[in-house]
Amino acid sequence: MDATFWAFVALIIFLGIVFYMKVPGMISKSLDQRAEKIRGELDEARRLREEAQQLLGEYQRKRKEAEQEAGDIVAAAKREADQLVVEAQKKTEEYVARRTALAEQKIGQAERDAVNEVRAKAVDIAVEAARKLLGDTVDTKAGADLFKTSLQQVKAKLN
Template sequence: MAEHPANLAPDAKSARPETHATDAHAGAPEHHPTPTAFGLDAPAWIGVAMLVVFAILLWKRVPAAIASALDRKIEGIREQLDEARRLRSEAEALRAEYEAKAASADADAATLIERARHEAEAIKAQAEADSARLIERRTLMAEAKIAAAERAALDQVRAKAVEAAAAAAERLIRERHDPTADSRLVDETIAGLGRTN
């Protein structure tokens, strides 16, 4: 800020003797007076400028604009918090749903395992019963085949025995009976027939 010439003149006059005094006293410190304008020094003018700026801000409704901007910001933050709460509740609902599904899946798996175990036991029992029936049927078939083989063997033995007996009888008859013995036997048989009558 430019200083008023009237205010500078006395200071200038007073500064000259101090300068001479300074020249006279080389070791003494210099003392400079603080410049002023309209009776206000620099810090006072800074305060006045700040008051003017604040007055302009109040006149232009800057605090209201700041307050509305802050209100908008607060409203945005509130909406974000509401959205976060909604997302959290949805996430908790999904978590509960998946936990319920997991529990249901565990129960279904246990039921399936139990059903499979029962089916396996039923299949095993059926297989054991079928194998027992098959063994029994094959045993009966084997016994029937053995009995048939025994009968066939007995029939063969009997047939061979009959053949052997017939052959032996024929051989004995041939050996012991000659034609004369045969005619005598026939005569005796005929004579015996006549006596019975």
């Protein structure tokens, strides 16, 4: 019996102990558990990736909505600003027109007042001149009658 035979017998005994102790089952079970653990981790990673994709899509959608809303707000602000400018121009034009009309009314009133004042002065001067002229040439009683008549005629023409 040589050493090869004994090495073979030792191998058989070793294999018998290994099978008796169910080492291949334990190794298989351990490998199955490890494979299951890796499969679970892969599934978890896949689920997390899908969830991340969904979140990314949702955030991109929200970003687009926010951009559109911001664009709408800017457009509305521009429209409102344009409208305010138009209203301000209109109010300014109305204000200028009112002020111009008021100034024209004041100028017209001042012209009328000046004309009336000049007329009144002219009447006063004419009356005084007529009184002096008549006083020098006509007696007092006839002059007073003539003065009253002339004064009534001048007043009638002014009114």
